Amino acid sequence: MATTRATPGDLKLVQLTRHFEDFVAVAGIDLVVPGGSFFALLGPSGCGKTTTLRMVAGLEEPTSGQILLGADDITGTRAYQRKVNTVFQSYALFPHLSVLDNVGFGLRQRKVGDWQRRAMEALELVKLADRAKQRPRQLSGGMQQRVALARAIVNEPDVLLLDEPLGALDLKLRREMQIELKRIQQEVGITFIHVTHDQEEAMTMADTVAVMRAGRLEQVGAPADLYDHPATTFVANFLGQSNLLPLEGFSDPGGEFVTAHAHGIGLVVERAQLPAGMVVRAQVAAVDSAVHLGIRPEKLRILGPNDPPSANRLGGLVTDASFNGVATTYLVSMPWGQELTVTRPNDGSPRAQRGDEVTLGWDPNQAFVLAEAD
Amino acid sequence: MAALTQAAVGAEAPVSRPRRRGGLVPLVLLAPALLWLVVFFVVPTISLASQSLQTGDIDNGFMLTWNFAVYAEAMARYWPQFLRSMVYAASATLGTLLLGYPLAWFIAHRSGRWKNVLLVLVVAPFFTNFLIRTLAWQIILTDNGPVTGFFRATGLTTVLQAMGLTDNDSLLGSQFAVICGLVYNFLPFMVLPLYTILERLDVRLLDAAGDLYANGWQTFWRVIWPLSLPGVVSGTLLTFIPAAGDYINSRLLGNTQTVMIGQVIDAQFLRVLDYPIAAALSFILMAAIIVLVAGYVRAAGTEELV
Amino acid sequence: MAWLRRNLVVIVGLLVMAYILMPNLVVTMFSFNKPNGRYNYEWTQFSLDAWLNPCASAGLCESLGLSLWVAVVSALVSTVMGTMAAFALGRYRFRGRAATNLLVFFPMATPEVVMGSSLLTLFIAMGIPSGQVTILIAHILFTVSFVVTTVKARVASLDPALEQAAADLYATPSQAFWKVTFPLVAPGIAAGALLAFALSFDDYIVTNFNAGATTVTFPMFVWGAAQRGTPVQINVVGTVMFFGALAIVGFGQLIGARLRIGSRRKEAL
Numbered sequence: 001m002a003t004t005r006a007t008p009g010d011l012k013l014v015q016l017t018r019h020f021e022d023f024v025a026v027a028g029i030d031l032v033v034p035g036g037s038f039f040a041l042l043g044p045s046g047c048g049k050t051t052t053l054r055m056v057a058g059l060e061e062p063t064s065g066q067i068l069l070g071a072d073d074i075t076g077t078r079a080y081q082r083k084v085n086t087v088f089q090s091y092a093l094f095p096h097l098s099v100l101d102n103v104g105f106g107l108r109q110r111k112v113g114d115w116q117r118r119a120m121e122a123l124e125l126v127k128l129a130d131r132a133k134q135r136p137r138q139l140s141g142g143m144q145q146r147v148a149l150a151r152a153i154v155n156e157p158d159v160l161l162l163d164e165p166l167g168a169l170d171l172k173l174r175r176e177m178q179i180e181l182k183r184i185q186q187e188v189g190i191t192f193i194h195v196t197h198d199q200e201e202a203m204t205m206a207d208t209v210a211v212m213r214a215g216r217l218e219q220v221g222a223p224a225d226l227y228d229h230p231a232t233t234f235v236a237n238f239l240g241q242s243n244l245l246p247l248e249g250f251s252d253p254g255g256e257f258v259t260a261h262a263h264g265i266g267l268v269v270e271r272a273q274l275p276a277g278m279v280v281r282a283q284v285a286a287v288d289s290a291v292h293l294g295i296r297p298e299k300l301r302i303l304g305p306n307d308p309p310s311a312n313r314l315g316g317l318v319t320d321a322s323f324n325g326v327a328t329t330y331l332v333s334m335p336w337g338q339e340l341t342v343t344r345p346n347d348g349s350p351r352a353q354r355g356d357e358v359t360l361g362w363d364p365n366q367a368f369v370l371a372e373a374d
Numbered sequence: 375m376a377a378l379t380q381a382a383v384g385a386e387a388p389v390s391r392p393r394r395r396g397g398l399v400p401l402v403l404l405a406p407a408l409l410w411l412v413v414f415f416v417v418p419t420i421s422l423a424s425q426s427l428q429t430g431d432i433d434n435g436f437m438l439t440w441n442f443a444v445y446a447e448a449m450a451r452y453w454p455q456f457l458r459s460m461v462y463a464a465s466a467t468l469g470t471l472l473l474g475y476p477l478a479w480f481i482a483h484r485s486g487r488w489k490n491v492l493l494v495l496v497v498a499p500f501f502t503n504f505l506i507r508t509l510a511w512q513i514i515l516t517d518n519g520p521v522t523g524f525f526r527a528t529g530l531t532t533v534l535q536a537m538g539l540t541d542n543d544s545l546l547g548s549q550f551a552v553i554c555g556l557v558y559n560f561l562p563f564m565v566l567p568l569y570t571i572l573e574r575l576d577v578r579l580l581d582a583a584g585d586l587y588a589n590g591w592q593t594f595w596r597v598i599w600p601l602s603l604p605g606v607v608s609g610t611l612l613t614f615i616p617a618a619g620d621y622i623n624s625r626l627l628g629n630t631q632t633v634m635i636g637q638v639i640d641a642q643f644l645r646v647l648d649y650p651i652a653a654a655l656s657f658i659l660m661a662a663i664i665v666l667v668a669g670y671v672r673a674a675g676t677e678e679l680v
Numbered sequence: 681m682a683w684l685r686r687n688l689v690v691i692v693g694l695l696v697m698a699y700i701l702m703p704n705l706v707v708t709m710f711s712f713n714k715p716n717g718r719y720n721y722e723w724t725q726f727s728l729d730a731w732l733n734p735c736a737s738a739g740l741c742e743s744l745g746l747s748l749w750v751a752v753v754s755a756l757v758s759t760v761m762g763t764m765a766a767f768a769l770g771r772y773r774f775r776g777r778a779a780t781n782l783l784v785f786f787p788m789a790t791p792e793v794v795m796g797s798s799l800l801t802l803f804i805a806m807g808i809p810s811g812q813v814t815i816l817i818a819h820i821l822f823t824v825s826f827v828v829t830t831v832k833a834r835v836a837s838l839d840p841a842l843e844q845a846a847a848d849l850y851a852t853p854s855q856a857f858w859k860v861t862f863p864l865v866a867p868g869i870a871a872g873a874l875l876a877f878a879l880s881f882d883d884y885i886v887t888n889f890n891a892g893a894t895t896v897t898f899p900m901f902v903w904g905a906a907q908r909g910t911p912v913q914i915n916v917v918g919t920v921m922f923f924g925a926l927a928i929v930g931f932g933q934l935i936g937a938r939l940r941i942g943s944r945r946k947e948a949l
Contacts, residue, residue, distance in 0.1 A: 057848055058847070058848075059844050059847065059848065078847070079844070079847040079848055080847045080848075080850045080851055080852055080856075081850075084848075085848055085849065086844075086845070086848045088841050088844070088845055090839065090841050092839065092841035092842050092844065092845035093845075094842060094845070094846075096863045096864055105846070105849050105851075105859075106848075106849035106850050109849060109850035109851050109855065110850050151849070152848075155849070155850075399768075399772065400767075400768035400769075400771075400772035400774050401768070401774065403764040403765060403767055403768035404764070404765050404768040404769070404780065406760075406761040406764060406765075407761040407762055407764065407765035407784075407824055407828065408765065408780065408783075410761060410820065410821065410824060411783055411784065411787070411821070411824070411825075412783075414799065414802070414817055414818075414820075414821045415783075415786070415787055415795075415798075415821060416783070417802060418798035418799050418801055419798050421798065421801045421805060422794075422797065422798040422801050425801050473692075473696045473699065474696070476689050476692040476693050476696065477692070477693045477696040477697065479689055479693070480689050480690055480692070480693025480694075481693065484689055484690050484693070485693075492697065494926065494929045494930065494933075495697065495700070495701060495926075496697075496700060497929075498704075498922060498925045498926050498929065499700060499701065499703070499704050499922065500878065500882075501878055501882075501921055501922065501924075501925035502704060502707070502918050502921045502922045502925070503881075503882055503898065503899055503902060503917070503918060503921065504882055504884075505899050505902040505903055505906070506902055506914055506915070506917070506918040507703045507704065507707065507918070508703075509902070509906060509910065509914075510702075510703035510704070510706040510707045510710075511703060512721060513706050513710060513720075513721050514702065514703065514706055516721055516722070518722065558699065558700070558703065561696070561699075561700055562700075590685070611789075615789050615790075615791065616792070618791060619791020619792055619794065620792075621793070621885075622884065622885070626906060635793075636791065636793045636885075639793045639794075639797060640793060640797075640885075640888075640889075643797050643800065643889065644888075644889070649801070652797060653797070653798075653801065656793065656794040656797050656798065657794075659791060659793070659794060660790065660791070660794050663789070663791065667789070
């Protein structure tokens with residue numbers, strides 16, 4: 001398998017749309033997938049991510065829009081004409097062919113000369129060379145998935161599409177395969193597009209993540225960007241957990257920070273955490289009911305007497321404390337009724353109990369502001 | 375093996391529903407078979423209908439006179455044979471159900487590694503010519519044979535006589551023999567669909583029923599039987615329909631009192647050459663079967679048959 | 681008593697199996713008989729006569745040959761037609777699909793008497809003399825529905841992802857069909873062909889209606905023999921058919937088992 005190959009061209013989706021008789025699966029998305037990167041398409045069931053993938057593979061015809069691979073417009077081409085290969089969710093291994101024949105299928109179709117050698121190399125890449133002569137049904141789920149991967153990779157496509165390939169595997173195997181896939185992608189240098197509903201998986205493996213919802217893109221960016229600066233409530237809640245405090249208004253004392261007002265309490269927010277284009281007045285200005293301050297559970301601290309003072313302080317009552325081994329998750333009830341989720345690592349510091357009155361604090365640059373017309 | 379079973383059951387619920395419209399392709403693929411069926415099945419059926427409404431005879435030719443009275447005449451003359459055919463077919467169906475259900479259950483759940491062997495043995499006789507096999511029944515039930523001897527010795531012959539299934543203390547040449555033959559001929563058609571359904575039954579349901587205070591009979595009647603109904607319906611249809619039209623068994627194993635409607639139709643067509651009556655009888659038989667089948671399927675509540 | 685209750689199903693099951701197999705055993709037994717009269721009903725003495733002279737009975741081997749020929753040809757034709765139709769019905773939606781399904785179902789539900797007699801009516805009206813051709817037509821008619829049903833079940837159970845995978849791997853639609861779809865449907869087609877062959881070979885009623893005076897298939901020969909006198913050779917044929925069928929199926933199972941064992945051994949190494 002040649003690892004020194006030119007970086008493949010970018011994949012561009014231009015206003016890609018797919019209508020069905022009674023609903024719209026994909027509502028005109030614009031996307032650029034950088035060549036040679038690991039790209040994740042993330043979203044809940046029915047958001048259109050699989051349909052998008054199938055359109056790129058050529059297995060479904062877009063209602064309108066374009067698909068460009070490098071300089072070529074491949075929108076009108078059929079699946080068997082595209083340099084794009086798919087790892088199917090159900091693996092779709094041909095039951096009547098051996099593992100080797102499965103892996104070599106695409107090579108033989110393209111009349112590649114020494115297909116057996118190349119197929120064996122691909123099997124070695126996924127560490128299944130000793131199973132070459134067996135039938136798919138004799139392999140476990142995890143092995144079948146690796147064969148499906150080898151079968152796709154061996155053709156050195158410009159883009160490799162993975163349709164929720166790890167869904168049927170148990171947790172441990174899934175974690176292993178996530179690392180394996182990442183390693184293979186880096187070694188081989190092909191563009192990977194990975195469709196999944198598992199946000200942890202997307203963030204672990206991908207260089208870029210696109211969150212989809214109801215046929216549209218919610219946000220695209222690096223995992224850390226999406227996590228720390230979600231653009232919408234949906235993204236904030238889909239990637240990890242968020243505590244969202246509805247805000248009544250802002251005021252601007254000047255300087256690096258602004259003040260956000262929630263339930264009469266002033267909270268310090270770093271100006272950089274405000275959504276782009278938000279203008280804040282010097283006096284308290286009321287805002288739409290759809291503006292929230294978001295803080296992730298792991299960013300909240302339970303302030304003890306010896307802790308440094310925190311600019312932001314909220315007092316509440318612990319209603320639940322769950323020990324999870326690595327961390328403890330608390331539910332802290334606020335005076336206005338809202339329960340905030342707090343996650344603290346079990347690093348030896350004293351754990352709070354149910355019924356304790358606590359004060360929560362956080363750094364101003366760890367919270368984000370969401371403003372959307374929901 | 376499985377494919378044969380599926381043929382017996384009819385098409386199972388498909389994994390993938392047909393998706394493509396395909397334009398002309400399906401019609402081209404369908405054309406030969408469809409044409410064949412239309413020319414050699416639909417047209418003859420219509421031709422048969424028209425034949426039944428004609429009058430005349432073989433020497434002078436037949437003319438279409440729309441003689442609907444022929445149906446009344448056919449029924450008046452041959453209703454005993456009709457009734458007999460329906461009764462025999464129903465009895466045979468009941469017999470195959472009573473015998474076939476335990477067998478199907480036995481193969482599905484109690485036969486261990488002999489399962490495939492038994493399935494083969496159930497089907498293999500089917501590949502021998504059925505006339506030969508039915509003739510064998512003449513040997514089995516012959517007057518001087520061990521079976522008849524056993525029946526006489528245990529007094530079962532008197533029981534059968536009392537029930538009206540035999541006329542004397544012989545077993546051959548009686549209603550009993552005919553029904554025995556019918557049951558034998560159609561057992562595989564009942565066993566295979568039942569086996570397919572029972573095999574998929576989750577035995578843990580039986581444990582659950584027991585856990586909920588059901589004894590053996592209740593478990594069967596309230597858990598197993600309802601779940602096996604689709605197989606029962608398939609099997610009964612595959613048995614009753616051909617049995618109603620069969621006459622080989624009654625010819626070989628019965629007597630002059632066991633004449634079934636199939637025999638009458640055969641005789642009318644090939645010997646008496648009274649085509650209108652023969653055609654009318656054929657249609658009445660078809661209609662009776664369709665009505666019974668439709669009513670039965672309705673009552674049993676299965677949706678898809680094909 | 682409890683033992684009886686637990687094993688009642690087993691006992692009944694075995695008894696029913698005996699009921700099913702008994703006639704075949706009788707047929708086999710009596711193939712070794714040397715009857716006194718014309719009929720082969722009573723056991724007189726053991727003899728290999730019939731086995732050594734299988735064609736001694738006049739017309740038996742000819743009728744066998746005819747039945748075989750008819751069965752092969754009609755199985756071939758109805759398998760091709762039926763497979764095509766099964767694909768059409770199993771994978772495409774088109775107007776009239778439900779009606780076509782019903783039409784295919786009807787011959788299987790029609791009593792043979794009705795089918796045979798209506799075909800005879802047609803042939804008379806069209807002026808086609810009864811003989812080999814009419815028999816062939818009739819056999820193809822009643823076997824095609826069974827082929828369609830058998831193959832359709834197999835076609836419908838195919839995973840659609842497999843053809844998509846083939847397309848994804850550079851196979852044109854026609855290549856995908858021959859390299860992926862067809863091999864996977866093949867067992868169903870084989871089963872359908874086998875079923876068609878068996879049904880054709882075994883048929884009496886429909887054939888009788890459409891054979892005319894001079895063409896005699898094997899079932900017709902047996903029927904005639906039942907009236908005139910049953911030669912022992914009939915039992916020989918019956919025995920060969922039964923054990924032949926067992927052998928073929930058993931052989932097939934054996935091969936399948938050996939392949940599984942062989943690959944399992946390789947797996948263990």
